[in-house]
Amino acid sequence: MYYRQHNYTRWIFVLPALLVVSVLFIYPFLSSIFYSFTNKNLIMPNYSFVGFANYQAVLADPNFWMSFFNSLKWTVLSLVGQVLMGFFLALALNRVKRFKWLYKILLIIPWAFPTIVIAFSWQWILNGVYGYLPNMLVELGLMDIAPNFLSDRTWAFICLVFINIWFGAPMIMVNVLSALQTVPADQYEAAKIDGASAWQIFRYITLPHIKLVVGLLVVLRTIWVFNNFDIIYLITGGGPANATMTLPIYAYDMGWGSKLLGRSSAVTVLLFIFLLTICFIYFAIINRWEKESK
Amino acid sequence: MKKKSTLLGDIISHVFLIITTIVAVFPLVWIFISSVKGKGELTSEPTRFWPKILTLDYFEHVINDLNFIVNIKNSLFISLITTVIAITISAMAAYGIVRFFPKLGSIMSKLLVTTYIFPPILLAIPYSIAMAKVGLTNTTSGLIIVYLSFSVPYAVWLLVGFFQTVPIEIEEAAKIDGANKFTIFFKIVLPLVAPGIVATAIYTFINAWNEFLYALILVNDTSKMTVAVALRSLNGAEILDWGDMMAASVLVVLPSVLFFCFIQNKITSGLSEGSVK
Numbered sequence: 001m002y003y004r005q006h007n008y009t010r011w012i013f014v015l016p017a018l019l020v021v022s023v024l025f026i027y028p029f030l031s032s033i034f035y036s037f038t039n040k041n042l043i044m045p046n047y048s049f050v051g052f053a054n055y056q057a058v059l060a061d062p063n064f065w066m067s068f069f070n071s072l073k074w075t076v077l078s079l080v081g082q083v084l085m086g087f088f089l090a091l092a093l094n095r096v097k098r099f100k101w102l103y104k105i106l107l108i109i110p111w112a113f114p115t116i117v118i119a120f121s122w123q124w125i126l127n128g129v130y131g132y133l134p135n136m137l138v139e140l141g142l143m144d145i146a147p148n149f150l151s152d153r154t155w156a157f158i159c160l161v162f163i164n165i166w167f168g169a170p171m172i173m174v175n176v177l178s179a180l181q182t183v184p185a186d187q188y189e190a191a192k193i194d195g196a197s198a199w200q201i202f203r204y205i206t207l208p209h210i211k212l213v214v215g216l217l218v219v220l221r222t223i224w225v226f227n228n229f230d231i232i233y234l235i236t237g238g239g240p241a242n243a244t245m246t247l248p249i250y251a252y253d254m255g256w257g258s259k260l261l262g263r264s265s266a267v268t269v270l271l272f273i274f275l276l277t278i279c280f281i282y283f284a285i286i287n288r289w290e291k292e293s294k
Numbered sequence: 295m296k297k298k299s300t301l302l303g304d305i306i307s308h309v310f311l312i313i314t315t316i317v318a319v320f321p322l323v324w325i326f327i328s329s330v331k332g333k334g335e336l337t338s339e340p341t342r343f344w345p346k347i348l349t350l351d352y353f354e355h356v357i358n359d360l361n362f363i364v365n366i367k368n369s370l371f372i373s374l375i376t377t378v379i380a381i382t383i384s385a386m387a388a389y390g391i392v393r394f395f396p397k398l399g400s401i402m403s404k405l406l407v408t409t410y411i412f413p414p415i416l417l418a419i420p421y422s423i424a425m426a427k428v429g430l431t432n433t434t435s436g437l438i439i440v441y442l443s444f445s446v447p448y449a450v451w452l453l454v455g456f457f458q459t460v461p462i463e464i465e466e467a468a469k470i471d472g473a474n475k476f477t478i479f480f481k482i483v484l485p486l487v488a489p490g491i492v493a494t495a496i497y498t499f500i501n502a503w504n505e506f507l508y509a510l511i512l513v514n515d516t517s518k519m520t521v522a523v524a525l526r527s528l529n530g531a532e533i534l535d536w537g538d539m540m541a542a543s544v545l546v547v548l549p550s551v552l553f554f555c556f557i558q559n560k561i562t563s564g565l566s567e568g569s570v571k
Binding site for chain 2: 009010011012013014016017018020021024025027028029031032035040085088089091092093095096098099103104105106107108109110111112113114115116117118120121122124125127129130131132135136139166170174220223224226227229230234248251252255256261264265268269271272275276279
């Protein structure tokens, strides 16, 4: 009854948000697709239609493929690390009683870091000459000379992934923790009386309850990590020698470095199509879980 | 036997938590310490923990000589206005979804998730072209408009969770007393979800405060830059040394961290209660 009465005033509530979302997403999305078929340039005002030339050029560029595989590596490694760390932290926090609040507050601090400060603090800690970590390794006798992590191709990548795990694990932790708290205590009691092992309790009681939250988190984090620009851009800028170049950085360089906005648009459209495919697969899985739990 | 294994589990948990906590907070501690260490100490003894001499020189330099205050003001202004607009629009939308569009609501919230799939770099290109066309490049209003793109969907999403906790009976009682939709919304529902609104507002504020990519692309006039981009442009410049960078970092990270610790419980209840169920 309550819903049916005023049929149009209810639209006033949702209209501004719908308007913002459509203007800020649909318009730029369509124009990106449009620009990807033109030779739009950052400096020149005139541009013309070039068909699939941008896509052909991009797909033929070995740097594009290298960035793509770097993106995959960056996303998978970061995500596995974030989820595992977040998960173990949540389980540990759920178990302890003393200092729980203190751990929780301190552990989420990385999540609050602006990227520029993530970049400065870690560049400072890892600095090859004055940095705490390299010099500490020398002092402890683990290395002869202070290593310069961020200018080594392999180490730079490892450092970035580590920093991303450091940054993202708290978010997973806090969400898994609050999901853990929705598991009814009497189910645990009953399982204990029946003599279930810790693994069985986890597998048959805990996991089904938190599966959906974790699934959704993984989807959101995958998108976020794959799209991430600032952490990599600010710490290594894609270097050394393109070792940490991912698709968003490649697209940025194409657009604002080489001024080729049309070609850059083609990169971002490809990036989007890839993410969309991943999301479809994820959501198919999550929908199945939802049906199973009903 | 059982007791022993739980004790062992507790010890392992504590050890694990202590180690990860140290790793989590070390960068924050380290930039604080570095920002007050005396000149020369930063580079001469890189692994020394406690400073020999305490100084506020770096802070003074950053604030007085680098015009950093202008950038802090820009960031404050942009984040604040973004938050006010985003929260107003989002609170209305979230309430509308919960109360008036119960079926459409689930479609709408899925739509909001899809906005998340749009790569920020994909949106950045058309944003920069459009802003140049309408003359909003290098303006705070241009940035505020663009910031609504990531703040509105997320705020609606969090707020839906909070509005769902309001019992409909209260609203129906008010309706019988003759209150209209807007009175009910502003006078009855909003006060009930005020804590959720505050948490979402702080979260929106922090996200705008921390944003980098759009600020980098849309603003290149130093006097209009946000703190993040201003710091970036100083990095590598001759005048800025590590002490200055650490002092500036402390100024930028401090409000974020303080607010975050304050609201962290509220944000997550939004995700796990509101959106998943």
